[in-house]
Amino acid sequence: MRVFGNILTGALILGFLFFSSCSGKKNEPGGQTGGPKAVMVNGMVVQKGLLENKILATGSLEANEEVELRSEVPGRIVSIHFDEGTLVKKGDLLLKINDQDLQAQLDKLYHDESLAKDDVFRKQKLLEMKAVSQEEYDKATNQLGIVEDEMALIKAQIAKTEIIAPFTGIIGLRHVSPGAYISSTNQVALLIQSDPVKIEFSIPEKYWEKVKKGTLIKFRVEGIDSTFTGKVFAIEPKVDPSTRNVNLRAICQNPQHLLVPGSFAKVEIVLETIADAMIIPSESIIPQLNSEKVFVCSNGKAVSRIVTTGIRTEREVQVIKGIIPGDTVILTGLLQLREGLDIRVKLPKEK
Numbered sequence: 001m002r003v004f005g006n007i008l009t010g011a012l013i014l015g016f017l018f019f020s021s022c023s024g025k026k027n028e029p030g031g032q033t034g035g036p037k038a039v040m041v042n043g044m045v046v047q048k049g050l051l052e053n054k055i056l057a058t059g060s061l062e063a064n065e066e067v068e069l070r071s072e073v074p075g076r077i078v079s080i081h082f083d084e085g086t087l088v089k090k091g092d093l094l095l096k097i098n099d100q101d102l103q104a105q106l107d108k109l110y111h112d113e114s115l116a117k118d119d120v121f122r123k124q125k126l127l128e129m130k131a132v133s134q135e136e137y138d139k140a141t142n143q144l145g146i147v148e149d150e151m152a153l154i155k156a157q158i159a160k161t162e163i164i165a166p167f168t169g170i171i172g173l174r175h176v177s178p179g180a181y182i183s184s185t186n187q188v189a190l191l192i193q194s195d196p197v198k199i200e201f202s203i204p205e206k207y208w209e210k211v212k213k214g215t216l217i218k219f220r221v222e223g224i225d226s227t228f229t230g231k232v233f234a235i236e237p238k239v240d241p242s243t244r245n246v247n248l249r250a251i252c253q254n255p256q257h258l259l260v261p262g263s264f265a266k267v268e269i270v271l272e273t274i275a276d277a278m279i280i281p282s283e284s285i286i287p288q289l290n291s292e293k294v295f296v297c298s299n300g301k302a303v304s305r306i307v308t309t310g311i312r313t314e315r316e317v318q319v320i321k322g323i324i325p326g327d328t329v330i331l332t333g334l335l336q337l338r339e340g341l342d343i344r345v346k347l348p349k350e351k
Contacts, residue, residue, distance in 0.1 A: 041333040043297060043345040044280070046325050051277035051318055053311045055211075055269040059201025061221065063261040064251070065167050065193035071097060072160040074183040077176060084174050088165045088191070095176075095188055097161040102154055109151045116144035169193035170257075194261055195254040199230050201267045202245035210271050211235070217250050219265045228252055228259065272311070278319045284331050285309065285317055295330040295337050296323065302330065302341045 075097035082094045123140040126132040165171075172190035176182055199219055203211060215232040230252035239246055250267075252259065285307070286293050292309055295302045307322030323329065328345055330337065337343070 038300070038342040038344045039302075039333060039336060040344050040346065041337075042331045043328045043347055044331060045347065046278055046280060046319075046323055046327045046329055048276040048325055049279055051274045051279055051311060051313070051316070052270050053272040053274075054313060055203050055207055055267075055271060056314065057201045057203055057267040057269070059199050059219070059265045059267050061259055061261050061263045061265055062198040062200055062249075063169075063192045063194050064196050064198055065169060065191075066261070067166060067191050069094065069163055069171075069188040069191055070184050070186065071095070071163060071182050071188065072184060073097065073157070074181070075099075075161060076181050077178050080174070080176070080178055082171050082174075082189070084171065084189070086171060088169065088171050090165055090168045092165040093162055094165055094171070095163040097182075099158050099161040102158045102161070106151065106154045106158065109147055109154060112147045113144070113151060116140070116147050120144050163188060165191065167191070167193055192261060194257055194259065196251050197254045197259045197261060199250045199252060199265055199267065200247065201250075201265070202240070202243065202247045203269070205239045205244050205246055207271070208235075208239070208246050211248065211269060215269060217267055217269050219250075219252075219267045221259065221263045221265050224258060226258075274311070274318070277311070278323065278325065279316045280319055280323075280329050281331060282312065282315060282317045284329050284334075286334060294319075294323065295334065297328040297330060297343055297345045300342060300344070302337045302339065302343050304339055 077095060078098050079096045080094070081092070081096070082088055088094065120137075120140045123132055123137040127134065127137045169191050170193075172192065174189050175187050182188070199217070211232060213232055213235065217230045217232065218227050219230060220227055230250035232248055232250045234249040236247040280294065284294050286295070291306050293304050293306050295304055297303070305322045305327075308320045310318035310320045312318070328347070330343070330345065333343075
């Protein structure tokens with residue numbers, strides 16, 4: 001009887017262990033009732049949109065005309081005819097240097113000219129009456145010519161004692177004072193014409209044939225919350241060997257003088273506009289040895305597609321072949337994706 005009880009107890013214990021072992025298998029992850037977890041990724045639905053093929057460059061603003069005003073001849077300043085920071089017009093007298101000695105020489109030459117003209121007039125009358133020779137008349141004529149040449153020289157020297165505005169513009173800070181003795185090494189002031197203003201910038205040599213005279217550009221400068229438009233008017237006829245860039249200049253009207261020469265400019269040139277391009281973020285492209293591919297979501301699984309790309313911008317890529325509008329392109333988790341992997345795609349919220 002006691003033996004029978006021990007056998008019955010052992011059987012009950014074995015049955016309990018067997019039951020517990022089966023139940024545990026059913027609760028294990030990856031058991032027959034569970035499956036592999038789907039990978040969470042971000043994605044986007046491909047749509048057609050507007051694409052602009054742009055060149056982004058940096059440059060600087062330059063004055064349309066700029067000159068350092070200096071005297072051609074040394075001398076003492078007798079008068080200054082401009083105020084700092086004001087508009088002056090082409091032909092305005094800006095500064096005068098003492099020319100008293102030159103004016104005295106010019107007065108003497110006026111007197112000599114008068115005498116020489118009288119002598120030529122008399123010799124001409126006498127020559128008509130055969131009272132003087134042709135040689136004497138020629139000497140009188142030559143003397144008059146010498147006096148006139150000397151007068152022209154003195155007038156040119158007097159003109160150099162005046163600084164005249166070569167163009168209309170804004171004159172800068174004055175660096176001299178009345179009564180000071182100056183020479184050609186002394187800068188009087190800076191004269192700038194900033195309407196219009198020039199934009200100088202450079203682009204990679206591969207775009208040389210795509211940018212022509214008349215090409216429109218857009219640019220922005222620091223401190224002004226506006227976009228300005230200019231037009232290319234000059235292109236350097238050679239590539240800079242040190243940078244492999246081509247230098248260009250554009251021009252922009254500046255009637256309110258908002259644009260200041262010397263400012264830094266961010267330049268944008270639109271080479272081409274495509275109205276119905278398929279555009280995807282550049283991070284979704286996976287480069288391969290001789291091709292490029294993307295992953296799309298098809299029936300909850302990752303499927304790779306070989307794509308042909310076109311225009312690339314700073315953040316986006318045009319896809320010419322390989323996907324169609326409506327495809328869901330995967331943007332994240334690309335390193336862990338493989339063909340046929342179960343995925344769950346999170347799409348961006350519509351604004």
